Amino acid sequence: MEGPLEQPVERLADLGEWELLRRLARYAPPGQFDDDAALIADGQDAAQGGIAGRRPADLVVNTDVLVEGIHFSDATMGPEDLGWRASAANLSDLAAMGCSEVVGLTVGLVAPARTPWPWVAGVYDGLRQSLDHYGGTLLGGDCSGGGQRLLAVTALGRLGRGPIRRRDGRTGDWLVSTGPHGLSRLGLALLLGELDPVAAGLEADLCRRAITAHQRPRPRFDAVAGLEASQPAGSPWRVGGTDSSDGLAAAVVAIARASGCRARLERRSLPLIPGLAALASGEAWCLGGGEDFELVLALAPDWAEALLAALPGSQRIGALVAEPAAAGEAWLAWADSDDPLPEGIAGFCHFQL
Amino acid sequence: MEGPLEQPVERLADLGEWELLRRLARYAPPGQFDDDAALIADGQDAAQGGIAGRRPADLVVNTDVLVEGIHFSDATMGPEDLGWRASAANLSDLAAMGCSEVVGLTVGLVAPARTPWPWVAGVYDGLRQSLDHYGGTLLGGDCSGGGQRLLAVTALGRLGRGPIRRRDGRTGDWLVSTGPHGLSRLGLALLLGELDPVAAGLEADLCRRAITAHQRPRPRFDAVAGLEASQPAGSPWRVGGTDSSDGLAAAVVAIARASGCRARLERRSLPLIPGLAALASGEAWCLGGGEDFELVLALAPDWAEALLAALPGSQRIGALVAEPAAAGEAWLAWADSDDPLPEGIAGFCHFQL
Numbered sequence: 001m002e003g004p005l006e007q008p009v010e011r012l013a014d015l016g017e018w019e020l021l022r023r024l025a026r027y028a029p030p031g032q033f034d035d036d037a038a039l040i041a042d043g044q045d046a047a048q049g050g051i052a053g054r055r056p057a058d059l060v061v062n063t064d065v066l067v068e069g070i071h072f073s074d075a076t077m078g079p080e081d082l083g084w085r086a087s088a089a090n091l092s093d094l095a096a097m098g099c100s101e102v103v104g105l106t107v108g109l110v111a112p113a114r115t116p117w118p119w120v121a122g123v124y125d126g127l128r129q130s131l132d133h134y135g136g137t138l139l140g141g142d143c144s145g146g147g148q149r150l151l152a153v154t155a156l157g158r159l160g161r162g163p164i165r166r167r168d169g170r171t172g173d174w175l176v177s178t179g180p181h182g183l184s185r186l187g188l189a190l191l192l193g194e195l196d197p198v199a200a201g202l203e204a205d206l207c208r209r210a211i212t213a214h215q216r217p218r219p220r221f222d223a224v225a226g227l228e229a230s231q232p233a234g235s236p237w238r239v240g241g242t243d244s245s246d247g248l249a250a251a252v253v254a255i256a257r258a259s260g261c262r263a264r265l266e267r268r269s270l271p272l273i274p275g276l277a278a279l280a281s282g283e284a285w286c287l288g289g290g291e292d293f294e295l296v297l298a299l300a301p302d303w304a305e306a307l308l309a310a311l312p313g314s315q316r317i318g319a320l321v322a323e324p325a326a327a328g329e330a331w332l333a334w335a336d337s338d339d340p341l342p343e344g345i346a347g348f349c350h351f352q353l
Numbered sequence: 354m355e356g357p358l359e360q361p362v363e364r365l366a367d368l369g370e371w372e373l374l375r376r377l378a379r380y381a382p383p384g385q386f387d388d389d390a391a392l393i394a395d396g397q398d399a400a401q402g403g404i405a406g407r408r409p410a411d412l413v414v415n416t417d418v419l420v421e422g423i424h425f426s427d428a429t430m431g432p433e434d435l436g437w438r439a440s441a442a443n444l445s446d447l448a449a450m451g452c453s454e455v456v457g458l459t460v461g462l463v464a465p466a467r468t469p470w471p472w473v474a475g476v477y478d479g480l481r482q483s484l485d486h487y488g489g490t491l492l493g494g495d496c497s498g499g500g501q502r503l504l505a506v507t508a509l510g511r512l513g514r515g516p517i518r519r520r521d522g523r524t525g526d527w528l529v530s531t532g533p534h535g536l537s538r539l540g541l542a543l544l545l546g547e548l549d550p551v552a553a554g555l556e557a558d559l560c561r562r563a564i565t566a567h568q569r570p571r572p573r574f575d576a577v578a579g580l581e582a583s584q585p586a587g588s589p590w591r592v593g594g595t596d597s598s599d600g601l602a603a604a605v606v607a608i609a610r611a612s613g614c615r616a617r618l619e620r621r622s623l624p625l626i627p628g629l630a631a632l633a634s635g636e637a638w639c640l641g642g643g644e645d646f647e648l649v650l651a652l653a654p655d656w657a658e659a660l661l662a663a664l665p666g667s668q669r670i671g672a673l674v675a676e677p678a679a680a681g682e683a684w685l686a687w688a689d690s691d692d693p694l695p696e697g698i699a700g701f702c703h704f705q706l
Contacts, residue, residue, distance in 0.1 A: 012473065012498070013466035020473070020496055024462075027477045028491040038493040040456060040509065059412065061492055063459035063507055067499045103393060106416035108461070108505040109377075113366035120365065120373070124380045138381035139414055140391040142505075143373055145365070146420045152461040152495075152505030154416055156393065 034258060035165050036096040036242055037062035037155075058159040059103070062093040068149040076191040079119045081215040082151070083126025089245060090155040091134055092219040092293040096243035100160030100224055102136030108152035109143040123151070134221060161228045162237035169240030169259030169298030175318040176304050177271040178223040178295040178311060181248040185289025186276060187214030195279075206275040217293040223311055227297070230306035240298030240320075249287040249332060249341065251296040252318070256331040259298065261320040264335035269317050284342045387611060388518050389449040389595055390415035390508075411512040412456070415446040421502040429544040432472045434568040435504070436479025442598060443508040444487055445572040445646040449596035453513030453577055455489030461505035462496040476504070487574060514581045515590035522593030522612030522651030528671040529657050530624040531576040531648045531664060534601040538642025539629060540567030548632075559628040570646040576664055580650070583659035593651030593673075602640040602685060602694065604649040605671070609684040612651065614673040617688035622670050637695045 012020060025033035032038060040059040066072055066086050077085065091102060107127065111120065124138075131137060139156070186202075187210035189195040197207050220243075227239060240259055244251040248271070256263040271294075276282040298320055299307065308314050318335055332341060365373060378386035385391060393412040419425055419439050430438065444455060460480065464473065477491075484490060492509070539555075540563035542548040550560050573596075580592060593612055597604040601624070609616040624647075629635040651673055652660065661667050671688055685694060 010470040011466065012464060012468045012470060015470060017496065020470075023470075023474070024477060024494065024496070027481050028493070032491065033493060038459070040492065061459060061507070061509065063461050063493060063495050063505070065461040065463055065495045065497045065505060067463060067497050070497060070499065106391070106414060106507055108416050108418040110418055110420060110503065111365060113364065115365045117363040117365060117368060117373075117376075121376070124377060128380050138385065139393065140381070140386060140416060141377065142416050142418045143370065143377070144418045144420050144423060146423065146501055146503065148500045150463065150499065150503065152416070152418060154414070154459055154507040156414065 034167060035163075036093040037157075039097065039159065039163060060094055060097045060099050060157045060159055061154060062090055062097075063152065063154045064090045064093070066151045066153070076188060077215045079122025080126035080129070083123040083128075084130045084216050085126070086123075086151045086153050087127045087130035087155075088217045088219050089291075089293065090153045091130070091157070091221075092217065092243045092245060094155055094157035095219045095221050095224050096164060096241065096295055097157075098160055098162055098164040098224060098239065099157035100221065100228070101158040102131070102134050103156040103158060104136040104139040105131065105156075106139050106154045107141040109141065110146035110148070110150040110152075111143075112147060112149070113145050115149065134219060160224055161231070162239065164224075164227075164239045164241040164295075164297070166240060166242050166255050166258035168238050169255045169261055169320050170238075170300075171261050171320055171322045172301070173240060173298040173320045174301050174304035174316050175252060175255075175263060175265070175320065176297045176299060176307060176314055177244070177248065177317045178220050178297070179292070179313045180271045180273045180276075181244060181287070181292045181294065182272060182276045182282060182285035182289045183210050183213040184217065184291040184293075185285040186210040186279075187212070188291075200279060202275055206273070214291065217291065219293060220295050223295050223314070226311040226314075227307060230303060230310045232302050232306060235300065235303060238300070241295055244292045244294045244296050245290065247288040247290040248292070248294075248296065248317075250290075253331045255296065255298050256320060259320060262323050262330075263318060263332045264321055265318040265332060266316075266335045267337045269315060271315055271317055287342060387520060389446040392450065392512065392516060413447055413450045413452050413510045413512055414507060415443055415450075416505065416507045417443045417446070419504045419506070429541060430568045432475025433479035433482070436476040436481075437483045437569055438479070439476075439504045439506050440480045440483035440508075441570045441572050442644075442646065443506045444483070444510070444574075445570065445596045445598060447508055447510035448572045448574050448577050449517060449594065449648055450510075451513055451515055451517040451577060451592065452510035453574065453581070454511040455484070455487050456509040456511060457489040457492040458484065458509075459492050459507045460494040462494065463499035463501070463503040463505075464496075465500060465502070466498050468502065487572060513577055514584070515592065517577075517592045517594040517648075517650070519593065519595050519608050519611035521591050522608045522614055522673050523591070523653070524614050524673055524675045525654070526593060526651040526673045527654050527657035527669050528605060528608075528616060528618070528673065529650045529652060529660060529667055530597070530601065530670045531573050531650070532645070532666045533624045533626045533629075534597060534640070534645045534647065535625060535629045535635060535638035535642045536563050536566040537570065537644040537646075538638040539563040539632075540565070541644075553632060555628055559626070566645065570644065572646060573648050576648050576667070579660055579664040579667075583656060583663045585655050585659060588653065588656060591653070594648055597645050597647045597649050598643065600641040600643040601645070601649065603643075606684045608649065608651050609673060612673060615676050615683075616671060616685045617674055618671040618685060619669075619688045620690045622668060624668055624670060640695060
């Protein structure tokens with residue numbers, strides 16, 4: 001054993017968010033922290049419970065924390081947008097787990113005593129707009145003073161036909177994105193004034209769409225419904241996937257690692273919209289911008305083809321291949337380019353402030 | 354309509370915690386915020402689901418936020434105690450709602466990047482000790498940097514035989530406390546050095562018990578089991594109640610208001626332990642110290658008598674009487690004293706910093 005003088009104490013900034021989550025996962029049952037949200041078995045024997053042909057609905061729970069100055073600021077969104085976004089980001093994790101129904105939210109609100117009531121009312125208006133749209137109710141919550149505004153939101157939902165899990169990809173699966181990526185990051189750049197839309201030649205309509213994507217993201221429950229509707233007859237339910245809240249590349253890497261495969265992305269098929277493709281940072285924002293809240297799925301080719309036909313805006317972006325990575329090898333590479341992937345696309349790390 | 358110059362903006366400090374919660378409750382379905390935790394119906398027809406004779410287990414959810422400097426500090430507890438306490442305070446709300454089983458917790462952790470990893474590990478050790486003791490697992494969570502250490506804990510449990518609700522008291526019910534009150538406040542006073550135990554003539558054993566009560570509170574699932582075991586044959590399930598986390602008097606007032614009754618407390622029967630009764634502040638701490646996490650129940654006299662016989666440490670503290678309060682009348686008064694109740698016992702208000 002070394003004394004404190006020999007071994008300085010590790011701090012959260014030294015670990016980073018992913019290593020911290022890895023360590024915290026040790027306090028939970030094996031596999032519990034592997035996915036976007038946690039599945040809670042009903043507690044009854046599925047064979048005995050339930051209405052004819054319907055098993056007891058499994059519940060899914062997810063908690064997200066949004067901290068002022070890290071996840072939101074007055075510069076990028078007003079209180080109603082924040083409320084919508086806090087709810088939608090959380091509901092996206094339910095969709096990414098395969099939920100077809102929202103039960104509701106609990107909300108822990110922390111705010112300094114000087115916070116104006118209309119700001120809080122705006123946040124709850126936005127939360128309710130989201131629940132009115134996607135279903136579910138405000139179930140409960142807690143509030144407290146504190147030095148910094150913060151929302152801790154827990155969402156509860158019911159699983160649809162089956163779970164979507166990161167580990168359920170297989171070699172040969174197609175990788176499918178349910179929509180474009182990079183739009184939310186463009187919206188953030190516009191809101192922060194990082195980019196002059198006129199100098200960049202961006203059309204007003206694209207700018208509006210980008211800002212809406214950032215302020216009012218949409219959890220893709222419609223994609224879960226499309227997935228269920230397009231399941232080929234006779235195929236078992238097996239869907240690898242996650243949402244792209246931490247970035248498209250991070251989502252693909254998460255699926256590949258959990259599934260013991262490598263991912264090949266087709267550079268010519270990146271889910272970029274035309275206006276974004278013209279920007280110098282377009283590809284990097286598509287891969288690593290984050291917060292697009294689309295679903296990224298690994299599906300057997302026949303199911304993938306059926307989904308692409310059924311869900312407008314979805315597209316094939318690559319495939320899972322064998323060759324488990326040796327030490328130091330990348331989980332993710334281009335299928336159709338020898339270029340290295342851009343740096344810094346592995347997702348957010350909220351402790352590296 | 355008046356302009357902003359005529360009507361200054363309301364701030365949370367002007368509202369206080371209870372008024373804030375009252376306003377936030379408008380965003381939820383009627384009655385949803387009335388109790389310690391939220392009941393989630395199973396979503397199936399109870400008559401059709403479930404194993405013979407057992408209805409589908411209703412889920413209960415509760416979220417609490419603990420903020421450094423308000424709910425905890427390094428002066429009063431180490432990280433393991435904090436983890437235990439964050440879990441136990443939340444589980445107490447499940448017990449107060451009538452849960453007989455803990456499903457688990459999600460934990461939102463916010464901490465500055467400079468926070469030592471061993472502090473976080475200690476918090477999670479304490480959380481796990483509590484789950485090992487009361488059942489359930491760590492289901493998931495989120496973590497983020499932030500200016501202030503903070504835990505947002507959501508607990509999920511399954512209802513036992515029936516719900517315990519604040520509004521289910523009736524005129525003629527006995528008020529029962531499942532254990533002593535004021536001990537946690539004494540522990541806090543000792544930890545903060547507000548009180549010299551030698552000068553106050555406190556025995557060492559009482560001081561140890563008080564500090565343990567503050568640092569390692571126990572949710573009273575055993576009292577829920579006692580309540581179920583003592584239900585008189587043929588009596589319907591009707592249990593008014595809440596936990597005393599905000600203080601004994603606040604719990605009694607909450608039951609009385611929600612049930613449309615007045616409460617009469619017997620001053621000679623206050624659940625004070627002898628060493629505490631000798632202190633000048635003993636009675637005020639018993640009534641308003643808070644954080645004792647006992648259950649305070651309103652029960653028909655025959656059920657109350659059976660519970661008192663079955664549950665060591667429980668005692669009758671008063672009764673609910675008719676006479677709904679007119680405007681300005683107190684919900685709570687002594688049954689056996691003309692003295693007014695001590696001031697400032699209505700519970701905590703975490704926005705009045």
